[in-house]
Amino acid sequence: MFRFIGQHRHLRIGVLSQYQDELLPPGRRQAVAAALERCQVCRQELDQLAAMLSAMRRLPNGPAPRSFVFAAPPAPAPVARASLFLGAPRWVYAGAVSVAAVLLAAVVSADLTGSLVPQDHAPAMRSFQAAPAPGELAPQETAVPDAGQTQGLMKSAEPGSNGPEPVESPQPEPGIAVPLAPPAQGTPPSSEALETAPPGLTPAPAQETAMNAAAWADEYPSVAEGQATTPLMWRVLEGLLALAALAGLTALAFKMRRERR
Amino acid sequence: MTAAAQVFNCANHAPLPVHDRAGNDYCYNCVIENFQAPAFGLARRMLNDWAMAEDAVQESFVSGYRAFSQFRGQNIKAWIMRIVANHCRDILRSRRARPTVSLDPLPSGPDDVTPSAAEIPSAQESPEDHAERQELRRAIEAGLAALPAEQKMALVLVDVQGFSYDEVALIMDCSLGTVKSRVSRGRGSMRDYLRATGELLPSQFRQDK
Numbered sequence: 001m002f003r004f005i006g007q008h009r010h011l012r013i014g015v016l017s018q019y020q021d022e023l024l025p026p027g028r029r030q031a032v033a034a035a036l037e038r039c040q041v042c043r044q045e046l047d048q049l050a051a052m053l054s055a056m057r058r059l060p061n062g063p064a065p066r067s068f069v070f071a072a073p074p075a076p077a078p079v080a081r082a083s084l085f086l087g088a089p090r091w092v093y094a095g096a097v098s099v100a101a102v103l104l105a106a107v108v109s110a111d112l113t114g115s116l117v118p119q120d121h122a123p124a125m126r127s128f129q130a131a132p133a134p135g136e137l138a139p140q141e142t143a144v145p146d147a148g149q150t151q152g153l154m155k156s157a158e159p160g161s162n163g164p165e166p167v168e169s170p171q172p173e174p175g176i177a178v179p180l181a182p183p184a185q186g187t188p189p190s191s192e193a194l195e196t197a198p199p200g201l202t203p204a205p206a207q208e209t210a211m212n213a214a215a216w217a218d219e220y221p222s223v224a225e226g227q228a229t230t231p232l233m234w235r236v237l238e239g240l241l242a243l244a245a246l247a248g249l250t251a252l253a254f255k256m257r258r259e260r261r
Numbered sequence: 262m263t264a265a266a267q268v269f270n271c272a273n274h275a276p277l278p279v280h281d282r283a284g285n286d287y288c289y290n291c292v293i294e295n296f297q298a299p300a301f302g303l304a305r306r307m308l309n310d311w312a313m314a315e316d317a318v319q320e321s322f323v324s325g326y327r328a329f330s331q332f333r334g335q336n337i338k339a340w341i342m343r344i345v346a347n348h349c350r351d352i353l354r355s356r357r358a359r360p361t362v363s364l365d366p367l368p369s370g371p372d373d374v375t376p377s378a379a380e381i382p383s384a385q386e387s388p389e390d391h392a393e394r395q396e397l398r399r400a401i402e403a404g405l406a407a408l409p410a411e412q413k414m415a416l417v418l419v420d421v422q423g424f425s426y427d428e429v430a431l432i433m434d435c436s437l438g439t440v441k442s443r444v445s446r447g448r449g450s451m452r453d454y455l456r457a458t459g460e461l462l463p464s465q466f467r468q469d470k
Binding site: 013014017018021023048049052053055056057058059060061062063064065066067068069070071073074076077 | 273274275277289290293294297298299300301302311315318319322323326327394397398401402416420421422423426441442444445446448449451452455
């Protein structure tokens with residue numbers, strides 16, 4: 001309400017303006033009137049404001065230069081041609097961008113987690129991701145089972161024995177490495193190692209690596225070669241969604257710019 | 262015609278019936294005759310161009326005719342002035358986007374303008390007073406032209422054309438507080454402008470040193 005000039009408090013132009021227009025509430029109006037009585041500078045300001053307003057009200061506001069009345073009713077507004085580009089309301093573009101962005105995020109996250117790999121490739125990918133590198137295996141994991149354990153297991157795998165039925169795709173257990181683990185680079189598979197290795201058992205590290213690489217590569221050649229782990233269709237879909245989001249954003253920016261003009 | 266239209270008279274023009282949203286009948290030419298002067302005054306001061314102001318008012322009245330069925334029958338003067346104000350805003354916006362330089366000498370107005378009552382010296386006024394008043398008028402017009410568009414519109418509507426704050430809030434499509442603020446700031450800028458060019462103005466506008 002007040003502004004400070006030197007040691008005096010003077011009324012601001014906004015307060016004086018509202019005081020002049022009688023827009024202040026009664027209590028505040030009385031306070032301003034009291035301040036005006038005390039301060040000559042404020043009174044001078046108010047006088048100047050009043051003189052200026054009086055001069056403005058006397059500005060010529062004469063008649064229009066010509067009559068604007070219609071001799072005949074104006075023609076109806078021309079029907080605007082629907083624009084194919086940027087014709088839709090703004091929320092349509094914003095919504096399209098949002099939907100495309102959400103779908104893109106979903107597809108990309110599914111791709112990163114390996115959910116888009118086909119069913120026949122999925123176990124290979126899972127084992128590929130789950131299996132530790134040969135060099136990282138803990139000693140007890142890479143250790144060859146003792147002779148008795150190995151024999152017992154071999155016996156259980158023999159037909160006609162009383163032991164449990166042989167498991168075609170054994171679950172990874174502690175001490176038994178996953179047979180489909182990827183091979184270490186530079187270690188070509190050896191057919192001899194494959195022949196000597198009993199199914200479901202972990203051979204010695206070198207032998208195990210060679211056997212796993214060959215089995216893995218035979219069963220899932222495309223995965224082993226590092227090609228097309230995610231089908232091309234999903235890649236194309238990701239690209240299309242990204243393009244749609246980008247196009248929607250561009251259209252939205254153009255529309256906002258056009259509307260600002 | 263219903264009671265709403267009977268406040269007008271169609272002596273000087275052909276009747277042009279229109280209906281508002283509530284079904285009241287009006288003669289649109291009577292509406293034009295009643296409000297064309299303030300509409301043109303606002304457009305001229307907003308655009309600082311006589312010919313553009315004429316075009317703006319004409320187009321505003323055409324827009325008003327086409328949209329009259331949306332009028333809710335509250336304050337027809339504020340409604341018409343709102344259309345004019347919006348049209349002026351559009352022109353100013355497009356002018357800012359595509360600035361043009363007029364080749365005509367300024368100010369661009371007709372030469373045969375009849376002097377208004379404010380310009381005719383009265384019998385009680387001395388020639389010096391008359392000259393001083395004219396100088397003040399020119400300074401105020403120049404100060405108005407220098408104001409930002411929204412402050413100028415608020416000041417023209419409130420202080421020059423005498424609209425109430427509520428009506429100006431309707432016309433400018435903003436809150437009452439915004440109108441008060443724009444008017445206060447506009448008056449402050451105007452006072453500063455008059456003080457800065459105060460040598461030829463009445464004594465009350467000269468800055469005390």
